[in-house]
Amino acid sequence: MANYDLTPRIAPNLDRHLVFPLLEFLQERQLHPDEQILKAKIELLNKTNMVDYAMDIHKSLYHTEDVPQDMIERRAEVVARLKSLEDAAAPLVSFLQNPNAVQELRADKHYNLQMLNERYQIGPDQIEALYQYAKFQFECGNYSGAADYLYQYRALCTNSERSLSALWGKLAAEILMQNWDIALEELNRLKEIIDSKSFSSPLNQVQSRIWLMHWSLFIFFNHDNGRTQIIDLFNQDKYLNAIQTSAPHLLRYLATAFIVNKRRRPQFKEFIKVVQQEQYSYKDPITEFLACVYVNYDFDGAQKKMRECEEVILNDPFLGKRVEEGSFSTVPLRDEFLENARLFIFETYCRIHQRIDMGVLAEKLNLNYEDAERWIVNLIRNSKLDAKIDSKTGTVIMEPNYPNIHEQLIDHTKALQGRTYKLVSQLLEHTQTQAAR
Secondary structure: OOHHHHHHHHHEEEEEHHHHHHHHHHHHHHOOOHHHHHHHHHHHHHOOOHHHHHHHHHHHHHHHOOOOHHHHHHHHHHHHHHHHHHHHHHHHHHHHHHHHHHHHOOOOOHHHHHHHHHOOOHHHHHHHHHHHHHHHHHOOOOHHHHHHHHHHHHHOOOOHHHHHHHHHHHHHHHHHOOOOOHHHHHHHHHHHHHHHOOOOOOOHHHHHHHHHHHHHHHHHHOOOOOOHHHHHOOOOHHHHHHHHHHHHHHHHHHHHHHHHHHOOOOHHHHHHHHHHHHOOOOOOHHHHHHHHHHHOOOOHHHHHHHHHHHHHHHHHOOOOOEEOOEEEEEOOOHHHHHHHHHHHHHHHHHHHHOOHHHHHHHHOOOOHHHHHHHHHHHHHHHHOEEEEEOOOOEEEEEEEOOOOOOHHHHHHHHHHHHHHHHHHHHHHHHHHHHHOO
């Protein structure tokens, strides 16, 4: 399963602090040697201000209570630098902690700057100091303080690039504090800026979309409505194009979202085509499962891939989230995935067979005969499938289902419209890229 670990591909697209939860998960799952994970943690920590945490890991890694002298010196530097930044930002921090004073602020940033300068002798230097102080707090692991100061900084900042940097920092802090509702709001703000016509160069825009999608994985697989929203974001043409050109491994998460989604999306057919196109640049058991069912109609292969999918989900930091239920722990997404995967196999198998042997179908679904019969009875009862079970012969009989010509016409028209929009978008992006050069 270590071969399917996407951390080496995902980590370069994350803030280094966001990599720690992934390493914690991998360490818990024992997917890699413990020593290897600890060394990776120390390497990450060396470029942050979380010196105490680095000391603890060093002691654990080398089984000692002593720490290197450079760590001790680094800790003293961090404490001194934190005090210096705290003093520099103190006038503005004091102002922001005074509710009566904060009420004087308005939506007009230029008015705020003038008012702060005239009444409180707070100028650009103190505002810049607040940003540096917030950033330093984040590097120290104080994500709550960093989020508060970055929010306040953005209310005063008139530099669009620095304000964007503060928004990325605020998003990272909210993710690390697992404030999923607030994190989703910040994600949407960031998306709006990235997608705006005034955003930097087309190349930076594509790279920012790739970063945004990687960061969004934390939110979408923890937020209540995340599995729908990941389809809404990733399956947009400009984001799907970025995945195909620079981050095909993200297809795992989009494929999973399509499979576990309660409502089948009209974009699903188009997504299957993308999976088929990209199988030479990226594939794993989850994307291969879809290819087996919908491209190759290989139900034996789908059965095998379904077992592998279960292992991939259990060992993926975003998909394998455990929930404690009394003395047991479960992985809800795995259970939903397997249930819907069986449904995918059943529906497709039924479309190409009129009479189906229950024993064969049970084998395809990875269930014993009794469980398969019970599962199919419930499915027929709760769905719109025109099917019935012949208990004497042990078969499922499918009623003919002729497609509605009007529905076919509507589907083809929508597909044509989507492809036209995609071609126009690609042409515009190509034109912008050429102009930028």
